[in-house]
Amino acid sequence: MPQRPGESVSEENRNPDADADAIRQICDRYANDRHRMMDILRDVQDRFRWISPEAMVEIATRTGLTRIAVEGVASFYAFFTQQPAGRVTIRLCDDIVDRFAGLPEVTAAFEKALGIGIGQTTPDGAFSLEYTPCIGLCDQAPAAMVNDIVVTALTPERVHEIVRQMKDGQRPEDLVSHRFDEIRPYERAARMVQNNVRHAGAVLLGPVPQDAGLAKALGLSPSQIIDAVEASGLRGCGGAGFPTARKWRAAAATGAERRVVIGNADEGEPGTFKDRVLLTERPHLVFEGMTIAARAIGASEGILYLRGEYVYLRDLIEETLAERREKGLLGKRIMGVEGFDFDIRLQMGAGAYICGEEGALISSCEGLPGEPKTRPPYPVNRGYLGFPTVVNNVETFSHVARILDRGAGWFYAMGTEGSHGTKLFSVSGDCINPGIYELPYGATVQELLAMAGGDDAEAVLVGGPSGTMIARDTFDRRLTFDDLATGGAVVIFNGKRNILEIVEYYMSFFVHESCGYCTPCRVGNVFLQKAIAKFRAGLANPGDIDYLKDLSATIIETSRCGLGMTSPHPILTTLENFPLVYSAMVKPTRDRIRDTFDIQSAIDGARKLAKRRSYIFDKDYGQ
Amino acid sequence: MTEEPRKVRIATASLAGCFGCHMAILDIDERLIELMKLVEIDRSPLTDIKRFHGRCDIGIIEGGCCNEENVEVLRDFRRHCDVLVAIGQCAIMGGLPAMRNAIMHSDEPLRECLEEAYISGRYIRNTTHDIPNDPALPLLLDKVYPVSEVVEVDYQIPGCAPTGDVIFETLTRLLAGRLPGFEREHIKFD
Numbered sequence: 001m002p003q004r005p006g007e008s009v010s011e012e013n014r015n016p017d018a019d020a021d022a023i024r025q026i027c028d029r030y031a032n033d034r035h036r037m038m039d040i041l042r043d044v045q046d047r048f049r050w051i052s053p054e055a056m057v058e059i060a061t062r063t064g065l066t067r068i069a070v071e072g073v074a075s076f077y078a079f080f081t082q083q084p085a086g087r088v089t090i091r092l093c094d095d096i097v098d099r100f101a102g103l104p105e106v107t108a109a110f111e112k113a114l115g116i117g118i119g120q121t122t123p124d125g126a127f128s129l130e131y132t133p134c135i136g137l138c139d140q141a142p143a144a145m146v147n148d149i150v151v152t153a154l155t156p157e158r159v160h161e162i163v164r165q166m167k168d169g170q171r172p173e174d175l176v177s178h179r180f181d182e183i184r185p186y187e188r189a190a191r192m193v194q195n196n197v198r199h200a201g202a203v204l205l206g207p208v209p210q211d212a213g214l215a216k217a218l219g220l221s222p223s224q225i226i227d228a229v230e231a232s233g234l235r236g237c238g239g240a241g242f243p244t245a246r247k248w249r250a251a252a253a254t255g256a257e258r259r260v261v262i263g264n265a266d267e268g269e270p271g272t273f274k275d276r277v278l279l280t281e282r283p284h285l286v287f288e289g290m291t292i293a294a295r296a297i298g299a300s301e302g303i304l305y306l307r308g309e310y311v312y313l314r315d316l317i318e319e320t321l322a323e324r325r326e327k328g329l330l331g332k333r334i335m336g337v338e339g340f341d342f343d344i345r346l347q348m349g350a351g352a353y354i355c356g357e358e359g360a361l362i363s364s365c366e367g368l369p370g371e372p373k374t375r376p377p378y379p380v381n382r383g384y385l386g387f388p389t390v391v392n393n394v395e396t397f398s399h400v401a402r403i404l405d406r407g408a409g410w411f412y413a414m415g416t417e418g419s420h421g422t423k424l425f426s427v428s429g430d431c432i433n434p435g436i437y438e439l440p441y442g443a444t445v446q447e448l449l450a451m452a453g454g455d456d457a458e459a460v461l462v463g464g465p466s467g468t469m470i471a472r473d474t475f476d477r478r479l480t481f482d483d484l485a486t487g488g489a490v491v492i493f494n495g496k497r498n499i500l501e502i503v504e505y506y507m508s509f510f511v512h513e514s515c516g517y518c519t520p521c522r523v524g525n526v527f528l529q530k531a532i533a534k535f536r537a538g539l540a541n542p543g544d545i546d547y548l549k550d551l552s553a554t555i556i557e558t559s560r561c562g563l564g565m566t567s568p569h570p571i572l573t574t575l576e577n578f579p580l581v582y583s584a585m586v587k588p589t590r591d592r593i594r595d596t597f598d599i600q601s602a603i604d605g606a607r608k609l610a611k612r613r614s615y616i617f618d619k620d621y622g623q
Numbered sequence: 624m625t626e627e628p629r630k631v632r633i634a635t636a637s638l639a640g641c642f643g644c645h646m647a648i649l650d651i652d653e654r655l656i657e658l659m660k661l662v663e664i665d666r667s668p669l670t671d672i673k674r675f676h677g678r679c680d681i682g683i684i685e686g687g688c689c690n691e692e693n694v695e696v697l698r699d700f701r702r703h704c705d706v707l708v709a710i711g712q713c714a715i716m717g718g719l720p721a722m723r724n725a726i727m728h729s730d731e732p733l734r735e736c737l738e739e740a741y742i743s744g745r746y747i748r749n750t751t752h753d754i755p756n757d758p759a760l761p762l763l764l765d766k767v768y769p770v771s772e773v774v775e776v777d778y779q780i781p782g783c784a785p786t787g788d789v790i791f792e793t794l795t796r797l798l799a800g801r802l803p804g805f806e807r808e809h810i811k812f813d
Binding site: 589591592593594596597599601602603604605606607609610611612614615616617 | 690691692694695698701702707731733734737754756758759760761762763764765766768772773774775
């Protein structure tokens, strides 16, 4: 599917009939099924580099929808464009970790080499340059996507080399290897991305016998499988920590003719990249766990939802799925068990953080904008297309496979009371050894810092921006569900970093990623971001600290889904753990007149327009 | 002979407003006669007194800040008044004048605003094609500011304009020493 930059049809000599034909073929590929809208739009975007109004009409006709319904989906996702994107679209990862790792210089180098700014496309349609939030490569920042491949550890020199190669008419794939099409998908992924496994634990990243857990599960009844998962103490690894067995039991108990298992690999929480590593190094384990889940709840359909930023892993995953079908580990009569049919399809996302929320993820799988659903009903009762659905993080499924192999007691014995087993931590930021650490629950932040070489850490963000930012005096806190709960992100900041800059960045991230459905989140986060900007500019009043707390409480209380319920965390946790940072920036009032209002800058524009000075505020007026 | 208690001193000003809130003060109607036994009005358009004679107990501000003179007057009020009350939407949020704050996607929003108002607007008849620029005209601010962004405000009374009843109640309760707020139906305008 990837095209050479020179190959694409230019705008002037398009043939409308041929275009419509191509779109019809794409829709046919998905049986004109409106629930496959994500796949249809992805293919159209890949083929034409945008979703034109004509394309939307054609897709609507084929899928039996209105054009506006198609546009609703197309306009929701960042990777679908309604203007022609460059044949080579470069998306620079704009995470705070990338910024601290030299993103400004890399951006400048791209802008200079391409002659365009961020958000622009070259006049010949060859290149687009964009910013995108965290693409899950914080351990090798600054990073970028070049169409469907990724490039890491960028420097201005490397940028010039990339642009030169692209301008010479090479494909983005050639940046990986000139033999890209011949080498295996794993090899391609490994050449693009270092997985930086720094510490392999006993469960996931150590030696893993393939499909041993599945074989043992098939000797158990479905309810015995759930009992084993329950006895292991396993809780969801995506961040919320819901007991896995309880979720499965609810789905199994709901009467229905179809049930669905969904693996959530939409890890968008800035600073998280454990699923990336898991899917590269242990893809079979993920699918083994999903297959066990299917057996436990009686599902025949599975979906792996992979974030659009990880499209470079698509071939690897498709190859793994094909291999499992070939070996009888997916499809009809799995491992020869009569009546046990289960298959998994890969669903690519298209650049939307909110799709990590299970309701939004299901919406996206259904071909809808990635908006959360009203709860209840919960997905275990009415999920994908209305059928009982278990959505678990891919790490959770991997644990399941190992628990079934080694036994619940083995898993339960690791970790601490209430937090059993191991966890993958993605460590990035100011440390010597960024990467993946698989540790039993219960390690202290200090211990993790010692392993990662983060000796000069002054602040550590555990759980990404929707988690907790802690200061040096509490580095003895533990990584457990009861103390510092996390989906796995640990971002380290040293004393040179500006806490308020970090907070402002994360608030801008939430503003960008709010789906816009409910007002407290859509509007409230903008107000929070503006308030933090006031602090940074030294324009905050003493009352603004209370304002931050009040507004945060309102957003948390009234938002519809987890995004708004956690988006004020960067502010609230830094207010709690770094109070001096805020109080140092507040300007007290004198005579109850606000110093934060600057009359000189307020009248400066008028002074220039009127070409005269102020008779009130310019002391030398009239002299 | 007992000395009469000192009257409460009140000052008022209209900044970037339409004087509607001051008209609403007059809607207190005949109750003004009773009120005036308790208060005296210092600096105010109602008395046409232009400078503070002394410290005041209550200052009432209508309108937000659109120019430097508004800022000067407002700061003067804050310095001279114990309790500052902002009345009406313009004082509280900027109100109608703050519509010009919506010119955001321009390098020179103020110039764009003035040119449309005096030169390029569709219904403008301005034979000189000049934007007024007499030295006596106060300089405009870059945008219209609510009162609370320039000084600390003690009470905000919403409405466009607040009713005479609400203003009367505000004053009598302040005179009695407490203003706990209003029942919703008194400040509901939809």
